[in-house]
Amino acid sequence: MNKELEHSFVEQLQKHQNIVHKVCRLYTNNADAHNDLFQEITIQLWRAYPKFRGDAKFSTWMYRVGLNTAITLYRKSKRRINTQAFDTVQFKIKAEDYDDTEEQQLKLLYQAVHQLNDIEKALVFLYLEDKDYREISATLGITEVNARVKMNRVKKKLKTILNP
Amino acid sequence: MDELELLKKDWKKATTEYKNYSDADIYPMLHKKSSSIVRTLYYISLAELGFWILISTLPYLFKSKFNEQMAESYKDPWFTTLSVLSFVIIFVFVYLLYASHKAISVTDNAKKLMEKILRTRKVIKYYVIYNLVMIFISIPFSLYLEYNQNMVFHDQIDAFNTKQMFVLYASVTLLTGVCLLLFWLFYKLLYGILLKRLNRNYNELKKLEV
Numbered sequence: 431m432n433k434e435l436e437h438s439f440v441e442q443l444q445k446h447q448n449i450v451h452k453v454c455r456l457y458t459n460n461a462d463a464h465n466d467l468f469q470e471i472t473i474q475l476w477r478a479y480p481k482f483r484g485d486a487k488f489s490t491w492m493y494r495v496g497l498n499t500a501i502t503l504y505r506k507s508k509r510r511i512n513t514q515a516f517d518t519v520q521f522k523i524k525a526e527d528y529d530d531t532e533e534q535q536l537k538l539l540y541q542a543v544h545q546l547n548d549i550e551k552a553l554v555f556l557y558l559e560d561k562d563y564r565e566i567s568a569t570l571g572i573t574e575v576n577a578r579v580k581m582n583r584v585k586k587k588l589k590t591i592l593n594p
Numbered sequence: 595m596d597e598l599e600l601l602k603k604d605w606k607k608a609t610t611e612y613k614n615y616s617d618a619d620i621y622p623m624l625h626k627k628s629s630s631i632v633r634t635l636y637y638i639s640l641a642e643l644g645f646w647i648l649i650s651t652l653p654y655l656f657k658s659k660f661n662e663q664m665a666e667s668y669k670d671p672w673f674t675t676l677s678v679l680s681f682v683i684i685f686v687f688v689y690l691l692y693a694s695h696k697a698i699s700v701t702d703n704a705k706k707l708m709e710k711i712l713r714t715r716k717v718i719k720y721y722v723i724y725n726l727v728m729i730f731i732s733i734p735f736s737l738y739l740e741y742n743q744n745m746v747f748h749d750q751i752d753a754f755n756t757k758q759m760f761v762l763y764a765s766v767t768l769l770t771g772v773c774l775l776l777f778w779l780f781y782k783l784l785y786g787i788l789l790k791r792l793n794r795n796y797n798e799l800k801k802l803e804v
Contacts, residue, residue: 440620447620451612452605468615470630472623474700481701495700501795502708503630503700505788532600539601548791549798552704557598558605571705576802588597 439479442488453496456551471499494569501548542591550584632698639691639718646725687721708796
């Protein structure tokens with residue numbers, strides 16, 4: 431494979447890797463699974479890269495490939511058993527803005543999001559990334575109206591999980 | 595405040611807290627093997643295709659007596675036509691499988707991508723069904739041919755009383771049933787496990803349309 435292509439790909443992925451990490455954060459529960467999914471998304475991105483045209487933004491293109499991998503292609507490995515909750519390990523809120531109620535609330539929120547199904551997580555992900563309904567519908571292959579309807583249902587579902 | 599807004603605030607803040615892979619970390623990742631469902635499906639398809647082609651050609655390779663019979667059979671224009679047809683059908687399936695696999699693109703939208711994966715799975719499913727049907731048609735058909743051409747066999751069957759005929763029919767039916775059940779279970783299990791998540795997600799998107 432073309433070394434130049436490889437180089438430009440790695441450079442761009444390195445720069446935008448947070449997008450991949452964020453997908454992994456929503457779809458996995460522990461560090462091992464996170465790394466596995468990161469690896470798989472990287473492979474899928476790299477395979478699709480020769481067809482990537484500059485007319486789309488690299489980051490936008492990454493959203494699509496990343497989510498597709500998480501939703502359709504990735505097979506959770508059987509070896510992985512949830513050993514430790516990822517959120518508590520890697521995302522400790524720093525001491526200076528420590529706020530017991532907000533921290534507690536966020537922890538519950540992340541737990542609630544993890545209980546959503548794969549499609550609902552995708553909607554939440556795109557929402558958190560400030561994507562509009564046009565882009566959400568284009569990424570998932572549903573109409574804008576349905577994307578809105580679904581998003582409202584997800585919000586309701588989150589409320590029910592948080593306040594049963 | 596809206597729960598999701600609170601989450602969004604934290605989500606944006608959290609960007610710096612992920613592990614930062616360097617270029618040197620990423621390079622080796624590019625050359626690792628994918629564990630994607632498409633890849634697994636692809637290998638299973640190839641194995642199934644290979645299995646059935648082997649099943650249909652194995653008798654030619656080993657049994658010389660069978661070969662002699664085949665040479666005799668090929669004089670029958672019907673038989674020759676059917677054989678050519680069955681090879682054409684194999685090639686059609688190979689082509690369909692190749693084309694549907696090629697069409698899978700990770701940059702499609704999620705729904706389309708899932709549809710294409712499921713289509714690949716369908717091609718191989720139809721191929722298996724085709725083979726099973728052919729086998730179950732050919733068993734009674736060859737018995738019938740044998741009955742017409744092989745006089746010894748003909749006389750044996752004719753000498754059967756009603757009870758023996760019943761046993762013959764019952765055992766053929768039972769055998770067919772058990773074989774079908776085993777195949778069905780095997781495929782349910784294989785694809786059920788493999789595509790459970792994909793099917794669930796696809797149905798979730800489909801559900802929105804009604």
